[in-house]
Amino acid sequence: MKLEIGNFHVKDIVFGKATSYKEGILTINKKEALDYVLEDEHITEADLLIVKPGDKVRLVPVKEAIECRVKVDGTTLFPGVTGDVIPAGNGRTHALKDCSLLVVGKHWGGFQDGLIDMSGEGAKYTYFSQLKNIVLIGDTDEDFEKNEQQKKNKALRWAGHKLAEYIGNCVKDLEPEDIETFELDSIMKRHEAVKKLPGVVFVMQPQSQMEEMGYNDLVYGWDANHMVPTFMHPNEVLDGAVISGSFMPCSSKWSTYDFQNNPTIKRLYAEHGKTLNFLGVIMSNLNVALEQKKRSALFVAQMAKSLGADGAIVAEEGYGNPDADFIACIVALEDAGVKTVGITNECTGRDGESQPLVALDEKADAIVSTGNVSELIELPPMETVIGELQSLARDGLSGGWANDEILGPSVREDGSIIMENNAMFCGDQIVGWSPKTMKDF
Template identity: 70%
Template sequence: MKFTIGNFLVQEIRFGANTSYKKGLLTINKSEALAVVCEDDHITEADLYLVHPGDDVRLLPVKDAVEPRIKLDGAPLFPGVTGQMVQCGEGITHALKGCSVVVVGQQWGGYQDGVIDMGGEGAKYTYFSQLHNIVLVADTDEAFEQKELQKKNSALRRAGLRLAEYIGSAVKTMEPEKMEQYEMVPVADRVIPLPKIALVLQVQSQMEKPGYNTLCYGWDCNHMVPTFINPNEILDGAMVSGSFMPSSSKWSTYDFQNFPMIKRLYQEHGKTLNFIGVILSNLNVESDQKERSTLFVVNMAKTLGIDAAIVAEEGYGNPDTDFTSCLVALEDAGIKTVGLTNECTGKDGRSQPLVYMHEKADAIVSCGNVSELIELPPAKIVLGNLQALARDGMSGGWADDELLGPSVRPDGSIIMENNAMFCGDQVVGWSTKTVKEF
């Protein structure tokens, strides 16, 4: 499979008469863009804002982020979700780099929603502060979305997907400024005398009710068993982020589209390793489900002749058992394995960082502590609803605390756990965090 991304680097975004791109300037027809958003009758109110790195702007509750793209063959950007089922990972897709569509709730947040600060101290905690962002702030008529702690956010998230495709259409017929090419020849045809490496992605899929989990070609990942997938498919829209997971642990749709760990393995392919591909796994609740997924991952790895694996976990807590069990089972099969995850120590720092630990899981890269307290000053502009952090059960925020007080203070400053920072742990490979020894 050969997949090409034609890139256009966005350096400035404005509203204007036509949706177009020229020499780094992206212009968006706001009324047309909002018409695309409001194709879903559940959207009751919507507006668009443009924010840039360094702006004194706070966004919350953030639902998802999506890179604007368009496929040149007319296929939907997210097959099985925004259109018919077609193969991802082949052909040419054009992408607007350096920007994203960020979906924000106008009123209601929930456990899985997050915060992005575009400027100041808070900007360093999330990759998305580095991008020029088209911010969709919208509300829906779904009463369920207002009252429940766990929200599907379906109408809002899908509106963001449609909007990203509409904006991407600005560059459909243009000559790209830079090209990325990714090609995977069949495993059986490779003669590469280097260690065979697989990337195991444990995507968020704990909810048994439909509508919350990460989607693969529109299919709820809770309902699948681990499967072998070409990495090109992941980079080309096969995966859509789910709504369930504390925000710092989430992998946004933008993350899947640009997965840094996949791109890094591609860079080393044929030089230091033989990148076999991706084993797409899931995170489960019941013990037998966890055991079944581990069995499938290990059997695929052995069948493919894998020498080493990287296992990345989207989440923490209950999923730590899936994560550690997979590491141990791969090691038992003679496959050297490295894990990528965050950790949770609790506000007092005394909790065991992973729910389940094992002496054989002795090579783990920590991408940060979800419980780390973050204190940030007021922002000049808030897009969305600041009170969502305290009022709506956002993971990492609280209405009041005996020692720390409320997450949202009267002056607009906030205190929260890293849990509430949108995709803040950056397990996919964006992270610039480092370890300090005391």
């Protein structure tokens, strides 16, 4: 497979007469874009806004982030979601870089939604404060779930994916400023010098625990709960085959933007042929029952060993119950003779005294921590709120609360907040963005 991603580096985003891109300026015809969104009868309200790094803006409840892109051959950007199920990972894709499309609820939030601050202390907790963002804010007729803690958020999330492709279409016929090329030869047909390098697989555990459809990550539009561990070409992940779901405490989530730009995959590509032989991605799953967790771990280990892996990186989306899948996978790989490093966050409780992972094992002796989801964060009032700040407290966002007998409410009368890191949108940056450093005291 050979994937070319042609990049257009966005210096500024403005509203104007025609949706277009020229000399670093992305112009969006707001009315036409909103008319396109509102073609979905389930979207009852919608607006488009632009926010940039340093703006005194707080966004909540944030539901999704997507990079605006287009397939140059005219095929669908997200197979099985915005169009037919077709292969991803080949050909040319054009991407608007240094920006994202954020999907924000106008009112209703839930366990899986989060917060982004574009400036101040809160900005350091999420990758998306660094990007120029097109914000789709809206409401839907999905009344059945508005007061539920768990929401599928389908209408707004689907609107975001379609709009990202709609906006990306403006660079379809333009010449990109630079091109990233991702290509791997068949494992059996690689140069002998490459074969002599340590073989490495990347094991991704996307969220797939919910047995009811509509919450989990999707692979080619297929609910990941239906999956068994599956070998995938890394290009498929980078090219829209996997999209984010609507489940898991928000700091632990992988947005669609994270799948499209996964830095761990890109780093493995950069090292391929130099220090390692990048064999590919094993897309595993997260389960609820212990027997299912063991079965998936065995599948992963067998697959890695059959591919000739000497080493593996395992990353989980989530924490708590998924920790058992994460550790079981690492142990199975180590037992198969595959040296393994894990990437995950920790949950130590607000007092810092709880076991950081639900399951532990002596064989899991190389884990990269991306921080503590329970860390308390206090933030001052923000000049502008996009969405509804009270949703943090009212709607059960994973890091917020209506009232705590010691700490009081998450959202205070003056607009300042106290919350757990849990509610920072994709804040743990488990895919590889995380800048956090461990220090001994």
